Each structure stands twice: as structure tokens, then as C-alpha cells.
Amino acid sequence: MLIILATIIFFSTKDLNKPYDKVIMAEGIGYYVYLPATFIYHDYTFNFFNDLSAKYYRPNFNPPTKNFINEFNGLKVNKFYPGLSLLLTPFFLLALFIAHVAHLPADGFSPIFQYSVGVSGLFYTWLGLKFLKKTLAHFKLSELAQTITLTAVFFSTNLLYYVVCFPAQSHCYLFFLISSFIFFSIFFFNDSYNNKEMYLAGMVLTAALILTVRPQDIIIVLLLPLFGLSLSKLRNLRHSIFSLKTGLSVLLGLIIIGRVIFYWYVQTGKIFINPYQGENYHFNRPHFFDVLISYRKGWITYCPVIFWGMAGTAFMKNNFQKIYLTSFWVVLVYITSCWWCWTFGSATFGQRVFVDFYGLLGISMGFFIDWFVTRRKIIFPVIGLALFVSLCLLQTYQFKNGIIPGEFASKETYWKNFLTMHPISQYPVPREIITHHSETNLSNKTFSGNQTTFICGDSPFSKEIKTGIPTFMFSGDYWNVKLSARMKSSSNNRSKRLLVIDFLKNGKSISWNGFDIDSFFRNDQWTDYECGLNLPENVHSSDSVHCYFWQPEGSKDTTYFSSVKLEFNEIDHSYLLKPR
Numbered sequence: 001m002l003i004i005l006a007t008i009i010f011f012s013t014k015d016l017n018k019p020y021d022k023v024i025m026a027e028g029i030g031y032y033v034y035l036p037a038t039f040i041y042h043d044y045t046f047n048f049f050n051d052l053s054a055k056y057y058r059p060n061f062n063p064p065t066k067n068f069i070n071e072f073n074g075l076k077v078n079k080f081y082p083g084l085s086l087l088l089t090p091f092f093l094l095a096l097f098i099a100h101v102a103h104l105p106a107d108g109f110s111p112i113f114q115y116s117v118g119v120s121g122l123f124y125t126w127l128g129l130k131f132l133k134k135t136l137a138h139f140k141l142s143e144l145a146q147t148i149t150l151t152a153v154f155f156s157t158n159l160l161y162y163v164v165c166f167p168a169q170s171h172c173y174l175f176f177l178i179s180s181f182i183f184f185s186i187f188f189f190n191d192s193y194n195n196k197e198m199y200l201a202g203m204v205l206t207a208a209l210i211l212t213v214r215p216q217d218i219i220i221v222l223l224l225p226l227f228g229l230s231l232s233k234l235r236n237l238r239h240s241i242f243s244l245k246t247g248l249s250v251l252l253g254l255i256i257i258g259r260v261i262f263y264w265y266v267q268t269g270k271i272f273i274n275p276y277q278g279e280n281y282h283f284n285r286p287h288f289f290d291v292l293i294s295y296r297k298g299w300i301t302y303c304p305v306i307f308w309g310m311a312g313t314a315f316m317k318n319n320f321q322k323i324y325l326t327s328f329w330v331v332l333v334y335i336t337s338c339w340w341c342w343t344f345g346s347a348t349f350g351q352r353v354f355v356d357f358y359g360l361l362g363i364s365m366g367f368f369i370d371w372f373v374t375r376r377k378i379i380f381p382v383i384g385l386a387l388f389v390s391l392c393l394l395q396t397y398q399f400k401n402g403i404i405p406g407e408f409a410s411k412e413t414y415w416k417n418f419l420t421m422h423p424i425s426q427y428p429v430p431r432e433i434i435t436h437h438s439e440t441n442l443s444n445k446t447f448s449g450n451q452t453t454f455i456c457g458d459s460p461f462s463k464e465i466k467t468g469i470p471t472f473m474f475s476g477d478y479w480n481v482k483l484s485a486r487m488k489s490s491s492n493n494r495s496k497r498l499l500v501i502d503f504l505k506n507g508k509s510i511s512w513n514g515f516d517i518d519s520f521f522r523n524d525q526w527t528d529y530e531c532g533l534n535l536p537e538n539v540h541s542s543d544s545v546h547c548y549f550w551q552p553e554g555s556k557d558t559t560y561f562s563s564v565k566l567e568f569n570e571i572d573h574s575y576l577l578k579p580r
Contacts, residue, residue, distance in 0.1 A: 002154050003126040010118055010164040013400070016111050019058035023114040026347050028168025030068025030080030031213075032117065034263065035092045036108030044266045046078065052109045072277040075268045079275040082263050083212030084170050086256065091120040121167025128176035129154060131183040132359045136366045138186060145370035148381050152369075153362045156305035156388035158350040161396045166347075170213050171355035177213065178220050179359025181206040182227065189228025201249035208253035212260050217356050219332065226324050281338045291337040291351055295411045299333075302350035302395060302404075305388040309361035312368030325364065332357070346406035349399045397421070423519040427482050427532035435570045436472040440465055442564035455497070455551050456558040464548035465566050474541050478571040482532035483547055489521040489559040497551040497559060499529075503536060505543045511536040517549070526562070 015021045024032050033046055041048040046065050053064030061067050070079040085092075092108075095116035099106035107113075129150055136146045154160060162171040184202035187193045210217050264273050293300050300306045313325050336342070336353050344352055354361075369381045398404045403417050408428045417424065442453060442465050453463040473479045483501060497518050503511040515531045547566050551559065 031084040034085040091116040124176040128179040131179040149366040174356035185227040197245040208256040287337040287342040299351035309365040312364035315367040343407035427530040462549040479535040485564040495555040
């Protein structure tokens with residue numbers, strides 16, 4: 001039932017006509033691109049994506065392969081591991097077959113391929129929930145507690161977002177892999193279950209897949225003592241290790257791992273390589289509490305149901321389990337908080353790394369909920385679940401529509417837009433982290449009032465801000481350009497109106513950036529508008545920037561702009577992040 005609801009949400013909200021609402025997006029491109037490279041283009045430089053990006057996506061990197069290609073020491077390599085593409089293969093091949101039979105574009109990124117990845121995310125999430133349910137049943141938790149737990153894990157956390165909005169990223173697949181690894185481990189080490197060879201084979205294969213999707217997640221093997229591993233069980237392993245099923249699974253696991261080495265070799269000529277070269281953990285600079293409870297990217301802040309899972313550790317059966325599991329979470333949060341980009345990007349909802357481990361979190365959450373159920377205090381988890389689900393659905397919608405501003409959120413933006421449902425535009429830059437700042441206002445009195453301009457059918461271009469770029473924008477590390485204005489239109493009709501921020505060298509455009517403004521008008525009222533971007537890499541101190549509003553000729557709308565302001569900001573290391 002949960003997956004049916006998620007399927008309805010996915011197909012009713014996904015709009016492939018929007019360049020930023022594709023299924024295969026962001027990091028998902030890097031995970032997926034091995035498949036068209038292997039089965040369609042036979043090109044492991046992935047240069048074919050440059051043409052496809054222009055066709056299906058709005059440019060955000062130059063070249064587009066910079067989405068996923070890491071260059072260092074003269075080498076170019078897809079930095080994302082190919083394990084996920086193996087899980088996607090059946091869905092990709094089915095989409096390729098349908099494309100050929102139905103005479104659809106068989107280029108790997110047309111709608112049939114986009115939807116195939118969406119269906120795969122739903123399928124593997126369903127499997128992950130099935131394995132989690134079997135694990136909860138093993139602990140003899142009540143059926144009601146199991147149902148509430150599964151609903152909480154799926155509909156009260158950011159797992160939902162990565163299934164219905166970003167299923168090309170690795171997280172719903174790792175949720176399945178880790179949930180199944182936990183299931184196989186518990187059933188293998190428990191003497192009540194037969195067919196040990198099958199469970200051991202499952203452990204080997206899921207561990208190999210985890211290692212080739214996101215190697216850091218192999219940390220889950222540290223929990224084997226919690227799942228039942230002991231010295232006596234270790235001695236008894238020899239009976240299972242030398243079975244045919246185990247031997248075949250080990251061989252298949254080595255092939256899965258060898259597939260990573262193959263792709264490294266065909267791309268770089270090297271067998272072993274660190275594809276994340278230049279991106280590091282900084283264990284002396286953890287953001288432990290930022291990861292947990294900050295407005296910017298707090299795990300519990302955006303998914304407060306996590307508290308149930310953490311509190312549930314205290315309801316487990318013995319002190320060893322309580323201490324061991326608590327220690328594991330502390331270590332995992334600490335390691336995560338030390339990654340150079342501890343926010344894990346602006347296009348991520350909450351702390352996405354922990355989605356992988358929600359099968360583990362669901363176990364302790366199940367104990368917590370079962371305590372109330374068995375004592376006939378069901379009203380407490382039911383009310384809590386209703387609140388958590390409502391909050392998750394609201395914030396999933398808000399994040400998908402830009403109301404929650406990704407890693408740029410703050411206390412101010414969180415509460416200002418807490419229940420907002422209409423589209424808003426914002427580019428928040430906290431004043432306390434700005435080291436240098438300058439601004440230019442639109443000085444124009446041709447309509448009425450200072451800093452005011454307009455566009456209409458006969459005047460498709462507004463007055464523009466023309467200015468040079470301050471020299472301080474080239475002396476530090478992080479810079480952005482932000483434009484703000486108030487605007488009002490005589491109509492809410494969509495007429496393809498744009499704000500343009502154009503960087504010029506010797507009068508010629510070198511970085512043209514168009515921002516949609518149609519979505520942000522409301523009922524002939526003045527509304528606030530903000531947008532911005534990082535200073536493009538190819539811009540230099542002798543260049544200039546021109547900012548103006550535009551709409552197609554012949555449009556019947558008249559749109560007014562007031563308090564138009566262009567800001568230049570240099571920002572310190574505490575906010576914008578990049579490898580160091």
C-alpha cells in the first residue's frame with residue numbers, strides 16, 4: 001500500500017518537461033551514465049552526454065560531463081561508482097526494448113528511460129520495506145507496530161523524497177541493500193533458521209553491491225556482532241563457507257567488484273584509483289551537531305521522527321545491544337560530519353547519507369513503537385505519526401518547489417516559510433558570513449518612483465543595470481552575485497518572462513544566465529523576488545555584468561519591477577564549501 005501511494009505521488013508530480021524535474025538528475029547522471037555508455041554509445045569518455053544534456057537539460061556545467069567527471073593528474077574518471085547501474089540494468093534494457101519497438105528515442109535519456117529509473121527506485125524501495133518487515137517480524141513485534149514503523153520510515157523521512165523526486169540517486173537502492181544485508185545477517189546467525197548457505201550468499205552479494213555503490217556504507221559490517229556474530233558462530237562458519245552456494249556467491253561478488261576495476265581501467269588505464277581525488281574527510285573539523293539539528297541541514301530538524309529511532313535504542317533487549325548500536329550511530333554521524341561538504345549539496349533534502357541506514361533505524365524504531373502498542377497506549381504513536389507524516393509531505397513539497405532553500409536554509413527562512421505552499425524565490429546569503437559586499441541599484445525614474453522599471457508587449461526589455469565587477473570578487477575563495485527586486489504583473493499568465501544576468505567581455509556575452517520569473521506572481525500583488533549564482537569561472541576583473549528583465553514581444557501583460565538591486569558578495573569558508 002505504501003508503494004502504491006508513492007507510485008501515485010511520483011507519476012502525478014513528476015514533470016519531465018521541466019529541465020530541473022527530470023528523474024535522472026545531478027549525481028544520478030553519474031550513477032546511470034554507465035548504461036547508455038555500455039549498451040548504446042560504447043563510449044567510456046561519456047562525451048555523448050554533452051549533446052544529450054543540451055537536448056534534455058538546462059546547462060549548469062561546461063562541459064556537461066563536469067556533472068560527474070573528475071579530472072586530476074591528467075586523468076578523467078567518472079567519480080561515481082558503477083554498482084547502482086547494475087541494479088538499474090533490467091529496467092534500462094526493458095526501456096531500450098520498448099523504445100525500439102515503439103519507435104521512441106533510444107538515446108538513453110528520453111522519457112521512457114527517465115520513467116524506467118523512477119520505476120526501479122519504487123521497486124527497490126518496496127523490496128527494502130519487505131526485508132525490513134521480515135526483520136521486525138523476527139523480533140516478534142506486533143503487526144500494528146510493524147505497520148506504524150514501516151509507515152514512519154517511508155512517509156515520515158526524506159526516504160520519500162529520494163523515491164518520488166530523485167530516484168536516480170543511490171539512497172533508495174542502498175536502503176534496500178542495507179535492509180537486506182541486515183535481514184540475511186540476522187537470519188544467518190540465528191540458530192532458529194535453516195538454509196544457512198542461502199543467507200550467507202545473500203550477505204556476500206549485498207555486501208559486494210554496497211561496496212560498489214557507496215563504499216563508505218560497508219561500515220554496516222561493523223554491526224555483525226549486533227546481528228548475532230560471536231566467536232562460536234565464527235568457528236561454525238566453515239560448514240557454510242565451503243558450500244556450492246557460498247562459493248558461487250563469492251565468485252559473483254568478486255565479479256561485481258571486478259566490474260568497478262574494469263570501468264576504471266577503460267577510463268584511465270589504471271586498475272586501482274580514487275575517483276574522488278581532491279575530496280576528503282577532515283576529521284579535525286567535524287560538524288557533528290550541524291549534521292543533527294541545524295536549520296541548514298539538520299537530520300532531526302527536517303525529519304524529527306528520527307528521534308523515535310534513536311530513543312528506541314533504549315527499548316532493545318540488553319545493554320550490549322543498546323551500547324553497541326548507540327556507539328555505531330555516534331561514529332557514523334561523526335564520520336559523515338567530517339566530509340568536506342557535510343551538507344552534501346544544495347539539491348539534497350535533510351541529511352541524505354542516513355537514508356541508506358533507515359533499515360537499521362527502523363529496527364530500534366519498531367521497539368519504541370511496540371512498547372506503546374503492547375501497553376495499549378496506541379494513541380501516542382498514532383498522533384505522532386500523523387504529525388510526522390504531515391510535516392514530511394509538506395516539506396517534501398516545499399523542497400521540491402524551492403520553498404526550502406537546500407543547504408542555504410537558516411532559522412529565518414525556516415520559520416518565515418514554515419507553512420508556505422505558493423512558489424517563492426529566494427537566494428539567502430546570511431550577512432554574518434559576508435566578508436566583502438557591494439551593491440548597485442537600478443536608478444531609473446522613467447515610470448514612477450526610484451529604481452522602478454517595467455516590461456510590456458511594446459517594450460520587451462526593461463531598463464538594465466550595467467556595472468563592472470568589484471575587484472574583491474577575485475581575491476578570495478567564494479563569490480556570488482545576487483539580484484533582488486519587488487515585482488507585480490497585471491496578469492498571472494505564463495508568458496516566458498525572464499530575468500537575465502549576462503556577463504560580457506569586450507561587449508560579447510561569455511556567460512548568459514536566464515531565470516524564470518513567471519512562477520512567482522500572485523494576484524496583482526507586489527511580491528519579493530531573489531535569485532543569484534556563483535561567479536562563473538571564466539569571468540575576470542575587466543569584464544562587466546548586465547542585468548535586465550525580458551518577455552517576448554507581443555505579450556499582453558505589463559510587469560512592474562521596483563527596488564531592483566544587484567549585490568556582489570565574497571563569502572567566508574563557514575558557509576559555501578568546496579574541496580580543500
